[in-house]
Amino acid sequence: MNKRILVIFLVGGLLFSQGHFCQAADDGYAIKGGRVYLNLKEAEIKNVLSIFAQATRTNIVTADDVVGKVTVSFSGIEPMEGLTAVLRSNGLDWYKDVDGTIYVSKGKVMKTFYLDNARPSEIQTIIKDILPEGSKVSVDDTYNALVVQTASDNLMRVEKLIDELDVSPTQVMIEVKMIEVKHTDGGNTGVDISYANPEDVGDTVQTVNLAGQSDATDAQGLYAHVLKGSVESYLSAIKTAATYDTIATPRITTISNKEAQLLIGAKLGYKVAVIGQTTSTEDVKFLEVGTSLKLTPHVGRSGYIRMEVAPKISDGTITNNIPNENTTETKNEVIVKDGQTFVIGGLMKDKDTEANYGIPFIMDIPYLGTFFRKTVITKEKQELLVFVTPHILSNKLLDSMEDDIKRMEDLSAKKKARLIH
Numbered sequence: 001m002n003k004r005i006l007v008i009f010l011v012g013g014l015l016f017s018q019g020h021f022c023q024a025a026d027d028g029y030a031i032k033g034g035r036v037y038l039n040l041k042e043a044e045i046k047n048v049l050s051i052f053a054q055a056t057r058t059n060i061v062t063a064d065d066v067v068g069k070v071t072v073s074f075s076g077i078e079p080m081e082g083l084t085a086v087l088r089s090n091g092l093d094w095y096k097d098v099d100g101t102i103y104v105s106k107g108k109v110m111k112t113f114y115l116d117n118a119r120p121s122e123i124q125t126i127i128k129d130i131l132p133e134g135s136k137v138s139v140d141d142t143y144n145a146l147v148v149q150t151a152s153d154n155l156m157r158v159e160k161l162i163d164e165l166d167v168s169p170t171q172v173m174i175e176v177k178m179i180e181v182k183h184t185d186g187g188n189t190g191v192d193i194s195y196a197n198p199e200d201v202g203d204t205v206q207t208v209n210l211a212g213q214s215d216a217t218d219a220q221g222l223y224a225h226v227l228k229g230s231v232e233s234y235l236s237a238i239k240t241a242a243t244y245d246t247i248a249t250p251r252i253t254t255i256s257n258k259e260a261q262l263l264i265g266a267k268l269g270y271k272v273a274v275i276g277q278t279t280s281t282e283d284v285k286f287l288e289v290g291t292s293l294k295l296t297p298h299v300g301r302s303g304y305i306r307m308e309v310a311p312k313i314s315d316g317t318i319t320n321n322i323p324n325e326n327t328t329e330t331k332n333e334v335i336v337k338d339g340q341t342f343v344i345g346g347l348m349k350d351k352d353t354e355a356n357y358g359i360p361f362i363m364d365i366p367y368l369g370t371f372f373r374k375t376v377i378t379k380e381k382q383e384l385l386v387f388v389t390p391h392i393l394s395n396k397l398l399d400s401m402e403d404d405i406k407r408m409e410d411l412s413a414k415k416k417a418r419l420i421h
Contacts, residue, residue, distance in 0.1 A: 031055050036082050038074040045070050048086060049104065055079035058096075063105035066092060087152075094152040108135070110149040113159075117168045120146040126165065130157060170256040170392060172297040172305065177387035178248040178264070180291060248291075253393070256299040259308075265290010270318045287323040289316045297390055305390045306335050311344055313384050328384075336390065344386040 029051050030037040036055045040048060045068050053060040056079040070090060074082050087094055087104065094104045095111055103109065115123075120139035127137045127148065135150035148158055254260035267286040274281045296308040312329035334342050356375050 031079075032076075034079070035076040036074055036079050037076055038072045038082070040070070040072045042069045042071060044068075045086075045090060048072060049083075052079060052083040052086070053102075056083060059101040061101060061103050063103075065106045066104055095155045108149050109152050109155065110147065111155060113146040113148065113162050115144045115146060115162070115166045118166045120144060123162070123165045127158060127161065130154075130161065170299045171253060172256060172299060173251060173253045173391045173393055174260065174295055174297065175389040175391070176248075176250050176252065176262065176293065176295075178250075178291060178293065178311075179385040179387070180248075180383070252295060254295070254297065256297055259294055259296045262293040262295075263288055263290060265292065265314075268316065268318050268323065270321050270323055287316050287318065287325060289314050289325065291384060293386065295388070299392060303338055303392070304335050305338065305392070306333065307342075307388065307390060308333050309344060309386070309388060311384060311386045338392045339389065341387055341389040344388070345383070 028039055031054070036052070038048075038051070045066060046062055048070055049060050049062060049066075068090065070086065072086060077085075083102075092104055092106060093109045094102055095109045096102050119141055121141055124137050124139050124146070127146070128135070131137070131148075131150050131154055135148070135154065137149075138147040139145070140147070146162070148155070150158070248264055250262055252260045252262060265288065267288050269284050269286050271282045272285050274283050290313075292312045292314070294308075294310040294312075298306040298308075300306065308331070310329065310331045312327060314325055314327035314329070316323060316325035316327075318324075330344070332344055336342055356373050
């Protein structure tokens with residue numbers, strides 16, 4: 001009998017020393033076969049959580065606001081299921097850290113996720129959409145951090161979604177060949193007339209250089225000299241046509257779903273007035289003219305690439321601080337394989353220039369003025385052909401590019417060495 005009393009005393013002392021003191025004599029707990037048996041009345045919540053810390057072999061940290069008494073009765077429950085039931089029934093929130101420690105508090109739990117690849121601002125909306133009302137998601141792109149404040153039940157879903165979204169983005173290298181073809185088609189016509197007084201050869205009236213005649217023997221085009229009595233007439237006409245190609249072959253690397261831009265031309269600045277409630281300031285904006293190209297690749301899981309391409313040819317001027325632009329542009333969307341080339345053509349732009357030279361006033365007289373002026377016409381037709389070849393930057397291709405760069409660096413070093421010696 002004395003032995004039984006001694007065993008009960010030792011067990012009771014052990015429970016008291018571990019903080020699992022039971023107020024009623026028939027209260028107690030046991031862990032058998034990986035399951036928890038509990039029969040506690042008006043027990044301190046922190047003492048109950050200590051029992052589950054022992055049963056789950058997990059560290060449980062409670063905030064200062066976790067106080068109160070609970071009555072619990074479990075007959076062989078899984079430790080984590082019992083812990084979850086106790087926390088939920090008492091309106092407590094919790095989450096498990098990466099090291100396995102469980103943090104418990106009365107308010108919403110807050111956890112910071114540091115991303116490796118994705119930008120927090122890019123996935124913030126997605127995270128918000130899966131969380132219930134009242135949750136908060138804050139971002140800090142400087143530290144690439146995402147801060148989530150929500151009920152602990154949602155953290156597991158958030159962690160899983162972040163793992164799926166925080167992946168290395170696919171990079172795409174785009175080879176572009178821009179061929180600019182200009183066709184110049186124009187010419188000039190003119191008539192020179194000379195009259196000499198037959199009685200006085202020094203008494204002459206004539207037009208000069210309207211027909212472009214000269215003493216040189218290399219005159220081009222149609223050239224006619226008509227002499228009749230005291231009147232000499234010269235006629236010249238020439239047509240010019242020239243075609244030449246301007247080729248740009250840039251390589252642009254961008255991330256899937258991100259736009260890349262290319263401009264071969266100029267930016268013309270102009271001022272814009274910004275009027276506030278109390279102040280007025282001037283802002284400088286720019287009109288981009290020349291040949292530009294915007295590219296946006298979208299890489300699918302199948303390996304195909306959906307390309308958004310927007311080529312543009314433009315010219316313009318700034319007159320009285322107002323931009324004026326003439327443009328030819330198009331927007332295209334195609335689906336191609338990795339390494340496949342597609343062509344965009346037919347971007348045409350015509351420009352006609354006519355200049356008249358002659359004797360003032362007389363050159364403007366209908367019909368008669370034709371003999372006293374020279375007309376130079378220039379017609380320019382500009383066409384842009386764009387060849388686009390996207391390449392998905394796999395590890396194999398990146399290694400190949402690194403080898404090419406190393407070979408070029410070695411070749412450059414050898415040339416420098418020869419120059420030095």
